[in-house]
Amino acid sequence: MNTAVDMSRFVRSEKIEALPPPSLTRGPLAWMRENLFSSPLNTLLTLVVAYLLYVIIPPLVEFLVINAVWTGTDRSACRAETAGHPVGACWAFVIDKINFFTYGSYPATERWRVNIFFVLLAIGVGWLLWLRAPRRDLGAIYFFWLFPVISYILLTGGNVSLGIGFWSTFAVSGALLVVALAAAAYALKTSIRSAMLIGLGIVAVIGITLGLVSINWGLEPVPTSRWGGILVTLLVATVGIVFSLPFGILLALGRRSKLPILRMASVIFIEFVRGVPLITVLIMANTMLPLFLPGDVTVDRLARPLIGVALFASAYMAEVVRGGLQAMPKGQYEGAMSLGLNYPQMMAFIILPQALRIVIPGIVNTFIGLFKDTSLVSIVGIFDLVKAIESSRIDPNWAAPTIGITGYAFAALFYFIFCFGMSRYSLGVERRLAAGQKR
Amino acid sequence: MKKAIVSIAFGLTASLLAAGSASAQATLASVKQKGYLTCGSNTGLAGFGLPDAQGNWTGLDVDFCRAMSAAIFDDPTKIRFIPLSAKDRFTALQSGEVDVLARNSTVTMSRDTQLGLDFPAINYFDGQGFMVRKKLGVSSAKELNGASICTQQGTTTELNLADYFRANNMKYEVVAFATSDETFKAYDAGRCDAFTTDASGLYSERLRASNPDDHIVLPEIISKEPLAVAVRHGDNQWGDIVRWTHNAMLDAEELGVTKANVDQMKGSDNPEIKRLLGTEGKFGEAVGLPNDWAYRIIKHVGNYGESFERNVGEGSKLKIKRGLNAQWTKGGLQYGLPVR
Numbered sequence: 001m002n003t004a005v006d007m008s009r010f011v012r013s014e015k016i017e018a019l020p021p022p023s024l025t026r027g028p029l030a031w032m033r034e035n036l037f038s039s040p041l042n043t044l045l046t047l048v049v050a051y052l053l054y055v056i057i058p059p060l061v062e063f064l065v066i067n068a069v070w071t072g073t074d075r076s077a078c079r080a081e082t083a084g085h086p087v088g089a090c091w092a093f094v095i096d097k098i099n100f101f102t103y104g105s106y107p108a109t110e111r112w113r114v115n116i117f118f119v120l121l122a123i124g125v126g127w128l129l130w131l132r133a134p135r136r137d138l139g140a141i142y143f144f145w146l147f148p149v150i151s152y153i154l155l156t157g158g159n160v161s162l163g164i165g166f167w168s169t170f171a172v173s174g175a176l177l178v179v180a181l182a183a184a185a186y187a188l189k190t191s192i193r194s195a196m197l198i199g200l201g202i203v204a205v206i207g208i209t210l211g212l213v214s215i216n217w218g219l220e221p222v223p224t225s226r227w228g229g230i231l232v233t234l235l236v237a238t239v240g241i242v243f244s245l246p247f248g249i250l251l252a253l254g255r256r257s258k259l260p261i262l263r264m265a266s267v268i269f270i271e272f273v274r275g276v277p278l279i280t281v282l283i284m285a286n287t288m289l290p291l292f293l294p295g296d297v298t299v300d301r302l303a304r305p306l307i308g309v310a311l312f313a314s315a316y317m318a319e320v321v322r323g324g325l326q327a328m329p330k331g332q333y334e335g336a337m338s339l340g341l342n343y344p345q346m347m348a349f350i351i352l353p354q355a356l357r358i359v360i361p362g363i364v365n366t367f368i369g370l371f372k373d374t375s376l377v378s379i380v381g382i383f384d385l386v387k388a389i390e391s392s393r394i395d396p397n398w399a400a401p402t403i404g405i406t407g408y409a410f411a412a413l414f415y416f417i418f419c420f421g422m423s424r425y426s427l428g429v430e431r432r433l434a435a436g437q438k439r
Numbered sequence: 440m441k442k443a444i445v446s447i448a449f450g451l452t453a454s455l456l457a458a459g460s461a462s463a464q465a466t467l468a469s470v471k472q473k474g475y476l477t478c479g480s481n482t483g484l485a486g487f488g489l490p491d492a493q494g495n496w497t498g499l500d501v502d503f504c505r506a507m508s509a510a511i512f513d514d515p516t517k518i519r520f521i522p523l524s525a526k527d528r529f530t531a532l533q534s535g536e537v538d539v540l541a542r543n544s545t546v547t548m549s550r551d552t553q554l555g556l557d558f559p560a561i562n563y564f565d566g567q568g569f570m571v572r573k574k575l576g577v578s579s580a581k582e583l584n585g586a587s588i589c590t591q592q593g594t595t596t597e598l599n600l601a602d603y604f605r606a607n608n609m610k611y612e613v614v615a616f617a618t619s620d621e622t623f624k625a626y627d628a629g630r631c632d633a634f635t636t637d638a639s640g641l642y643s644e645r646l647r648a649s650n651p652d653d654h655i656v657l658p659e660i661i662s663k664e665p666l667a668v669a670v671r672h673g674d675n676q677w678g679d680i681v682r683w684t685h686n687a688m689l690d691a692e693e694l695g696v697t698k699a700n701v702d703q704m705k706g707s708d709n710p711e712i713k714r715l716l717g718t719e720g721k722f723g724e725a726v727g728l729p730n731d732w733a734y735r736i737i738k739h740v741g742n743y744g745e746s747f748e749r750n751v752g753e754g755s756k757l758k759i760k761r762g763l764n765a766q767w768t769k770g771g772l773q774y775g776l777p778v779r
Contacts, residue, residue, distance in 0.1 A: 075646070075756075079649075080649065081650060096492055097492050099492065099493065099494075100490065100491075100492050100493070100494050103494065104490075104494055105490055105494030105495065105496070105520075106494065108493060108494075223519055225519045225520060225521055225522075226494070226519075228490075228494065283526070283527075286527060287526060287527035287530050287531075288530070290530065290531065290534030290535070290536045291530055291533065291534050293534075298535075298536065301521065301536075379524065380524065380527065381482050381521075381522045381523050381524045381527065383482075383490075383522065387482065387483075387522075388490075390482075390483060391482060391483030391489060391490060392483075392490075392492075394483055394484070394485045394489065394643065395485065395489060395491070395492075396485045396486070396643055396646050396755065396756035396757055397756060399485075399643065399646030399647045399756065400647065401627070401647060401648070401649050403647070404620060
């Protein structure tokens with residue numbers, strides 16, 4: 001009796017240990033069951049993939065890491081009969097040639113200039129891409145004006161001789177531009193004063209740029225024929241990316257414009273460029289262009305593919321941006337107009353910020369494609385990373401069976417790191433910009 | 440309308456041609472004025488034109504440009520190398536983008552007569568050859584009856600091969616691949632008995648084999664590939680400079696003048712050496728160069744034999760025998776024309 005009463009008043013003072021969940025609903029076994037073997041088809045697919053991984057991964061690791069050679073000064077290090085063991089990737093070759101892969105034939109004593117260029121590029125990219133960075137407006141000025149000017153002076157040596165004749169022509173055409181803008185403003189009945197200020201600003205920026213470039217900074221001039229390797233790859237990609245976005249936006253707006261000439265010009269440009277492969281543009285620029293130009297006029301051999309790539313990327317970018325513009329509901333345009341905004345204001349403050357956000361994946365996709373397409377310049381004899389590797393591959397000092405594969409593996413790694421980085425960054429930005437649409 | 444377009448096109452072409460020939464006449468003057476020579480080079484061919492780990496160009500063709508730069512500027516470094524692919528090499532020369540093209544280009548009649556080019560100096564006599572494994576026990580291409588042969592698709596190599604075997608009434612089996620890399624890999628892996636490409640290429644490919652000493656290059660050369668330095672047609676002075684740069688290097692070898700002893704040789708009593716090094720006569724002036732032009736070449740670059748050994752011969756990894764490129768006195772084809 002007593003015990004029963006005691007029992008009824010019994011309260012456990014500490015919590016009883018929970019039983020572990022059944023092993024088939026939690027833990028690795030359950031995860032595998034749910035994710036890998038949830039149906040006969042999935043089981044089959046899992047087994048097939050596992051087999052493929054088994055076939056691919058171990059030999060790859062063996063080749064790239066276990067049997068790889070890391071030190072050595074010439075081919076004997078990477079040959080099975082002299083090294084005394086089976087030889088996989090010959091990283092010693094990449095280490096020996098890394099300066100050539102990075103700078104090409106850039107003079108050894110001047111390579112600090114390229115290093116500064118890399119640092120300036122990293123600063124500019126970081127400043128613009130890090131969303132919480134301070135003063136990103138200054139960052140934009142830096143990246144789109146100061147950085148290209150400094151880089152040009154650093155890499156080429158600056159000291160472009162323009163001559164007095166050029167400056168007087170420049171002054172006259174600058175004045176003409178300001179007058180023309182003022183006249184246009186008068187005809188369109190907008191503020192003449194602000195039009196003139198804009199004109200003066202443009203002339204001043206161009207003038208300062210040319211002035212900086214023509215100063216003798218005491219740097220040894222380095223012709224572009226000596227540039228090469230990663231320097232050229234990054235340069236082509238950067239120029240393509242930096243030019244393609246603004247030009248692409250302008251082309252997309254042009255294509256949707258109500259002005260027939262502007263619209264037709266944009267359509268023709270976009271459709272023409274999209275209709276030809278990049279490689280024909282490059283061959284046209286590097287092989288055919290010199291035949292069309294008069295004998296004493298030359299365009300720099302590196303500048304030609306740069307321009308070609310930039311134009312090509314702009315056309316693709318224009319179509320991506322147009323996709324975003326078309327996805328905007330008409331109400332957004334009407335709303336902006338009803339607020340009394342004019343066309344530039346409507347585009348800059350209402351339409352483009354939303355439209356560009358929609359097409360971020362497309363934009364980054366174009367950038368990634370462009371970054372990899374830069375390797376095509378190697379076909380027209382520009383020493384980018386791929387070409388540098390190809391010409392090092394046949395160096396008799398390093399002739400060994402695995403040299404070629406090692407070189408290409410290095411190129412693959414380089415391109416993968418950059419493209420994967422871009423892809424991850426765009427995912428992050430998308431997630432952040434889409435925060436307002438999450439509920 | 441169509442007529443108008445055609446006439447405009449013709450007008451443009453005509454004016455371009457006029458501009459082209461005007462600039463062609465004065466290559467030496469424009470090179471001197473620029474202060475450097477632009478030299479079209481290979482984008483990478485072992486022994487002939489290849490940037491090293493520091494990015495400096497080396498090779499037999501590169502040495503030729505250096506010799507020209509030495510003759511003109513007394514400095515072998517006043518050159519800009521423009522790497523050119525096989526496709527754009529001749530247009531780059533025609534358009535004036537490069538002053539001279541030293542890029543292992545085979546002279547053929549059509550190239551010489553139809554492209555508006557001249558080939559004043561053949562600096563390497565190449566030709567198609569065969570490589571086989573030693574253990575095959577073959578010492579001549581004539582013994583290759585019934586062999587399987589690895590070659591690159593769609594090249595003249597494949598056609599030469601067919602001609603050679605048909606002419607000698609032998610059977611063979613072609614194993615063709617798209618790239619030279621694949622072709623050699625297949626040979627190295629034992630897919631075929633013999634590998635064929637230009638002889639100079641055989642030596643550099645052999646280095647890449649998994650066991651280079653197992654392979655030999657057969658002595659037969661089955662095609663003619665005279666690799667020459669090219670210039671634009673019409674500027675004869677410039678062509679002369681190219682021709683005599685090559686001959687000076689050959690003469691120097693024949694006379695025993697080397698990079699090391701050239702200063703000493705300047706005091707030689709041999710009239711041929713005196714004329715070559717410019718201590719007698721005024722041979723340089725006639726081509727717009729100073730009279731010690733050949734001295735400068737030997738001093739900075741060396742004679743032909745030195746350049747050959749350093750880049751492709753025994754002094755290099757390639758170890759190509761002189762063969763056809765030996766001096767005429769030693770049974771080769773390199774015959775230096777006399778300076779007099």
